[in-house]
Amino acid sequence: MENATDAVLNYHQRTKHQLNAYAKGPESLDWDDQPNPFRRFKGCETVTLATPGVELDCLFADLDKPEMITPQPFNLDKLGLLLELSFGLSAWKQFGPDRWALRCNPSSGNLHPTEAYLVCTNAELLQPGVYHYVSHDHHLERRATFDPSAGEPACYIGLSSIHWREAWKYGERAFRYCQHDIGHALAALSYAAACLGWSIKLIGEAGDADLAHWLGLDRQEDFVAHEREAPDLFCRLHTGNTSHNPFNAEQLAPLYATARWFGQAERLSGRHFYRWPIIDEVAVSAEKPPTAVERKEMPVLPLPAPSRNLPASGLIRQRRSAQHFNGKADSLPLADFQRIMLALLPNAKPPFTAWNWSPQIHMLLFVHRVDGLEPGLYFLPREARDVATLKQAFSKDFIWQAVDAPFEFYRLVAGNVRQAAKTLSCHQPIASDSAFSLGMLARFSENIAAKAWRYRRLFWESGLLGQILYLEAEAAGIRGTGIGCFFDDAVHGVLGLQDSNWQSLYHFTLGTPLDDRRLETLPAYAHLLK
Known part of the structure; x- marks a missing residue:
């Protein structure tokens, strides 16, 4: 039986583009059945966030010295702004009858396989539970509720990938692109948090099975078979008034023991004409177990001022792919x-x-x-x-x-x-x-x-x-x-x-x-x- 290392190396070799042949992909694109770029869960209560588009005083050069940025108040309005600047819409484009959305976090082919979740245990901010962010509607869908008396107040953001969204266009190479997009999204989240005087700490030691449990992705009955989400990253949000105690996964166990789950994912495509089993196989081979805590101390490297020192929030919203x-x-x-x-x-x-x-x-x-x-x-x-x-x-x-x-x-x-x-x-x-x-x-x-x-x-x-x-x-x-x-x-x-x-x-x-x-x-x- 092929071990995980060999499986990953073989996948990478198999999905290389060559001068005389491209990696395997669909022979044609089923444009009438392009996956919906906006995931929604039916049967969930929604939480409205403040009207997007608020401009912050923070300039792009200020992000070079994040410790000097005055933290914004930690409330639902500012949390909504964080989500908008990380994962929200930046504009719509239209050509004739065709219209499509652009987002603050870039994506291969503008297909957006990345989904964002909020895990909140702070009853002063939100009813404790798991929430899914819908960028189109700029609101949260309440996927689960917790007993508010369990656990210390904290706020986490998790990222996952819907491999089908990318594979619809790119076939076997799509798994690579989904991982690119997770890196883009993590950086977008980090930049957005800094604009607010906050920071993101990546919980890199967490295993995929735990992430899937915390985000509700292991609830297979809630997802269409070929449109499930793979867990990727889990981050803790630090603001001016939040604890910096070390993360302990065991602290979340009492919360999930009280969890009540709601909703089912709406279907993204009516049919799945092409299947790419190699993606499922490499995803299993590349699953991450719990690991030891790793923290890299970064050096302080002064940067010259940018030639266009615009408000950081405005610059984030104007980002486009040429x-x-x-x-x-x-x-x-x-x-x-x-x-x-x-x-x-x-x-x-x-x-x-x-x-x-x-x-x-x-x-x-x-x-x-x-x-x-x-x-x-x-x-x-x-x-x-x-x-x-x-x-x-x-x-x-x-x-x-x-x-x-x-x-x-x-x-x-x-x-x-x-x-x-x-x-x-x-x-x-x-x-x-x-x-x-x-x-x-x-x-x-x-x-x-x-x-x-x-x-x-x-x-x-x-x-x-x-x-x-x-x-x-x-x-x-x-x-x-x-x-x-x-x-x-x-x-x-x-x-x-x-x-x-x-x-x-x-x-x-x-x-x-x-x-x-x-x-x-x-x-x-x-x-x-x-």
């Missing part, structure tokens, strides 16, 4: 580029304050148009200890020329790399028309061999870094977009990698966007005001 870039735009100022690079390094600021582990991912950059930088292939190490190892693993043709910068940075190859960037990213011009694009190179087989579930954590880290790039791009007056489609082994071939010790997990690109004027942009929550 669809096209202006390949003839002016070069990106060097100061903006350097701020973006510094923001990717571990730092005692969001979203790294919600991350418990040492960096496992480094950046391979295709630089096209950045002031003061010769076009070429570059390398940004996020952990200095790995540089010697990577010099041995990479092609001997690379020059490893140190670049004068306020961080460790190397030029590997000088010259025009636009065509290479485009080809490697599934022939997409967004990788070559931008100011620069990049690939996220992860310490791979060593992690999977140690613990198979770390496979998911590598993608979470890449998604977290992607969210940094999204917001830093907005603060630089440009725009970014994640690239999930790339030719995995071709990237490794360019680098000269001979084994699976290092693997590229996510690509990204940043530049001056070309807006499609045929698209109409509509307010996020106008439908709630009618």
